[in-house]
Amino acid sequence: MTAVAARPVSPVLRRDRRRWGWGLAALVAVGWSLLAAVDGEVVNPAGSVQFGRFAAAALSPALDGAFLGVLGTAALVTVAYAVLGTVLALVLGAAGAVLVARTTWGRRRLGWAAARGVLAVPRGLHEAVWGLLLVNVLGLDPWVGVLAIGLPYGAVTAKVFADLLDEVPRGPYEALLAQGSGRTAAALYGLVPQAAGGLLSYAFYRLECAVRSAVVLGLIGAGGLGYQLSLSFASLRWPEVWTAVYALALLCLAADVAGRAVRRRVAAPRRGADVLSRDRVLTAAVAAALAGVVWSWWFLALSPASLVSARAREQAGYVLGAAWPPAADGDLLREVVRQSVVTVQTSVLAIAVATAGAVLVAGVAARPAGRSARGRRVAGSLLRAALLLVRAVPAPVWALVLLFVLLPGVLPGALALGVYTLGVLGRLAAEAVEEADARPRTALAALGARPSGGWLYGVAPQAAGPALAFALYRWEVVVRDTLLVGLLGAGGLGALLASRLAAFDWAAVTTVLLATVALTLAVDLVSDRARRALR
The missing domain is CATH 1.10.3720.10 (MetI-like)
Structure with missing residues (x-):
C-alpha cells in the first residue's frame, strides 16, 4: 500500500478583530476631534498680513x-x-x-x-x-x-x-x-x-x-x-x-x-x-x-x-x-473635565496630522540603500532638512504663528503640535523605511514592478507597523506638549493652568496638575494597549 503524502495546507489569513476595532476607534476619535476643531469661526482674516510678513522674512x-x-x-x-x-x-x-x-x-x-x-x-x-x-x-x-x-x-x-x-x-x-x-x-x-x-x-x-x-x-x-x-x-x-x-x-x-x-x-x-x-x-x-x-x-x-x-x-x-489640599469645588472640577476633553481632542488631531504627514514623506525622506538618481537624492536631502527645521522650532512658536490667522481654540494648538510632531515622526518613519528588508522590493522589481509599486507593496507594509507604534508612543508626548501650547492661549488644560497660576490659586493649580497626570496615564495605557494589538 502506497502512502499518500499529505498535501500541505496554506495558512488561512484571519482578520484580526482587535486591529480593526482599534482602527475604527481611531477614525471615530479623529472625526470627533475634527468636528470640535472646526465648530464655529476658526479663521482670523485680520492676521493674514502679519503672517505674510513673517513668512517673507524667512528669506x-x-x-x-x-x-x-x-x-x-x-x-x-x-x-x-x-x-x-x-x-x-x-x-x-x-x-x-x-x-x-x-x-x-x-x-x-x-x-x-x-x-x-x-x-x-x-x-x-x-x-x-x-x-x-x-x-x-x-x-x-x-x-x-x-x-x-x-x-x-x-x-x-x-x-x-x-x-x-x-x-x-x-x-x-x-x-x-x-x-x-x-x-x-x-x-x-x-x-x-x-x-x-x-x-x-x-x-x-x-x-x-x-x-x-x-x-x-x-x-x-x-x-x-x-x-x-x-x-x-x-x-x-x-x-x-x-x-x-x-x-x-x-x-x-x-x-x-x-x-x-x-x-x-x-x-x-x-x-x-x-x-x-x-x-x-x-x-x-x-x-x-x-x-x-x-x-x-x-x-x-x-x-x-x-x-x-x-x-x-x-x-x-x-x-x-x-497647594494642598487640592481645590475640589464643583465649578473648577467641571471646568477641568471640559478642558481635559479639549486637550484630548487637540492631541488626537495633532497626532493624526503628524502621522498622515509622516506616511506621505517617509519614502522620499529615507536615504536610498543603493544608487539612485540625483534628483531623488536632492529631494531627500531637502525634505530631511525641512523635517529638521519644523522639529527644531518649538511647538509654542508654531502656535503663536498660527494664532495670527486662526482664532484661539483646538485647531491652532492641534496644527502647531502636528507640524512639530511631523518633524519627529517623519524622521522616525524614514528610518523605519531605511531599515526595512530590501528583498521583497528587489523581487518585485525583478518581476517588472514599477518603483512606486515596489515601495507600496514591498516596503510600506514592513514600515507601517513601526511607524504606527512610534505615532502611538508620541501621542503621550503630544498630550504633555498640549499643556504647553495651552499656556499660550490655544485652549485645554494649559489655558486653565495659566489662568490659575496668574491668580496664584495654588490649590486650583494642584487640581489641574493632578488632572494632567491622570490624563497622561490614561493616554499611556490606551497607547500601550493599541501597540500590543499592532504586534
Missing part, C-alpha cells in the same frame, strides 16, 4: 554682528542647560532604574507597580510646567532650567533604563543572588554592564531632546535661544525671529548628528583581529561630555547653596502649604 534673516553675538551667547546658555539637565536626568534615571526594574522586585508586583506609579508624576508634567513652578520657589536662578529638564527627564530615563535592564540575560544577576548579594547590588554588577551599550546610546539621545527642552524653557524666561526668540517674536522683528530659528536648527542638527554617530558606534562596536578594540570616537564623545559638564557648571555659575537658601525654603513652604 532675509537678520545677520548683523551685534545680534549674532547675542545669539551666540544665548546658544551657549541653551547648551549648558541641556548638558547639566541631561546629567541630572541620567543620575536620577540610573538610581531609579534599579529601583523600578521588574527584575529588582522579582515577584513582588505590587511594589513594582507602586514604584512605577511614583515615576508617573514627574514625567506626566511638561518641562515648561516644572519651570513655571520652580520659578516661584527659586526665582530666576540657573537651577530652574537644570531642574526643570532633569526631574521629568530623570523619571523618563529611569523607565527606559529599567526596561533595558529587564531585557538583558539574567544569568550573572541570578548567580550573584545565589552568592548572597542583595537585589540592588546584583542588578548593578550583573545587569548594568550588559546593558551599558544601550544605556550609553539612550543617554546621548536624551541630550538631543534636552537641547529642544532648553529652548522651550527659554520661552518662559529661563534664558538662552528660546528667550531671544520670544523677545524678537514679541516685538514682531521677523528677520531676527528667523535668525533665531535657523540657529536652533543648526544646534539641533549638531546634537542630532553627534547622537546618531554615537548610537551607530554603540550598535556596531569596532573589532581588531577578532577582538573588541577601543573606539576613539566613543572615547572622545565621553571625554567631551565630561568636559562639557565642568564647563556648563562654570558658565552658569551654579551654587548648591541657592537650593537651600532661606528664601527658597520659605517660598517652598508657602507654595506647598497653599
Whole structure:
C-alpha cells in the first residue's frame, strides 16, 4: 500500500478583530476631534498680513554682528542647560532604574507597580510646567532650567533604563543572588554592564531632546535661544525671529548628528583581529561630555547653596502649604473635565496630522540603500532638512504663528503640535523605511514592478507597523506638549493652568496638575494597549 503524502495546507489569513476595532476607534476619535476643531469661526482674516510678513522674512534673516553675538551667547546658555539637565536626568534615571526594574522586585508586583506609579508624576508634567513652578520657589536662578529638564527627564530615563535592564540575560544577576548579594547590588554588577551599550546610546539621545527642552524653557524666561526668540517674536522683528530659528536648527542638527554617530558606534562596536578594540570616537564623545559638564557648571555659575537658601525654603513652604489640599469645588472640577476633553481632542488631531504627514514623506525622506538618481537624492536631502527645521522650532512658536490667522481654540494648538510632531515622526518613519528588508522590493522589481509599486507593496507594509507604534508612543508626548501650547492661549488644560497660576490659586493649580497626570496615564495605557494589538 502506497502512502499518500499529505498535501500541505496554506495558512488561512484571519482578520484580526482587535486591529480593526482599534482602527475604527481611531477614525471615530479623529472625526470627533475634527468636528470640535472646526465648530464655529476658526479663521482670523485680520492676521493674514502679519503672517505674510513673517513668512517673507524667512528669506532675509537678520545677520548683523551685534545680534549674532547675542545669539551666540544665548546658544551657549541653551547648551549648558541641556548638558547639566541631561546629567541630572541620567543620575536620577540610573538610581531609579534599579529601583523600578521588574527584575529588582522579582515577584513582588505590587511594589513594582507602586514604584512605577511614583515615576508617573514627574514625567506626566511638561518641562515648561516644572519651570513655571520652580520659578516661584527659586526665582530666576540657573537651577530652574537644570531642574526643570532633569526631574521629568530623570523619571523618563529611569523607565527606559529599567526596561533595558529587564531585557538583558539574567544569568550573572541570578548567580550573584545565589552568592548572597542583595537585589540592588546584583542588578548593578550583573545587569548594568550588559546593558551599558544601550544605556550609553539612550543617554546621548536624551541630550538631543534636552537641547529642544532648553529652548522651550527659554520661552518662559529661563534664558538662552528660546528667550531671544520670544523677545524678537514679541516685538514682531521677523528677520531676527528667523535668525533665531535657523540657529536652533543648526544646534539641533549638531546634537542630532553627534547622537546618531554615537548610537551607530554603540550598535556596531569596532573589532581588531577578532577582538573588541577601543573606539576613539566613543572615547572622545565621553571625554567631551565630561568636559562639557565642568564647563556648563562654570558658565552658569551654579551654587548648591541657592537650593537651600532661606528664601527658597520659605517660598517652598508657602507654595506647598497653599497647594494642598487640592481645590475640589464643583465649578473648577467641571471646568477641568471640559478642558481635559479639549486637550484630548487637540492631541488626537495633532497626532493624526503628524502621522498622515509622516506616511506621505517617509519614502522620499529615507536615504536610498543603493544608487539612485540625483534628483531623488536632492529631494531627500531637502525634505530631511525641512523635517529638521519644523522639529527644531518649538511647538509654542508654531502656535503663536498660527494664532495670527486662526482664532484661539483646538485647531491652532492641534496644527502647531502636528507640524512639530511631523518633524519627529517623519524622521522616525524614514528610518523605519531605511531599515526595512530590501528583498521583497528587489523581487518585485525583478518581476517588472514599477518603483512606486515596489515601495507600496514591498516596503510600506514592513514600515507601517513601526511607524504606527512610534505615532502611538508620541501621542503621550503630544498630550504633555498640549499643556504647553495651552499656556499660550490655544485652549485645554494649559489655558486653565495659566489662568490659575496668574491668580496664584495654588490649590486650583494642584487640581489641574493632578488632572494632567491622570490624563497622561490614561493616554499611556490606551497607547500601550493599541501597540500590543499592532504586534
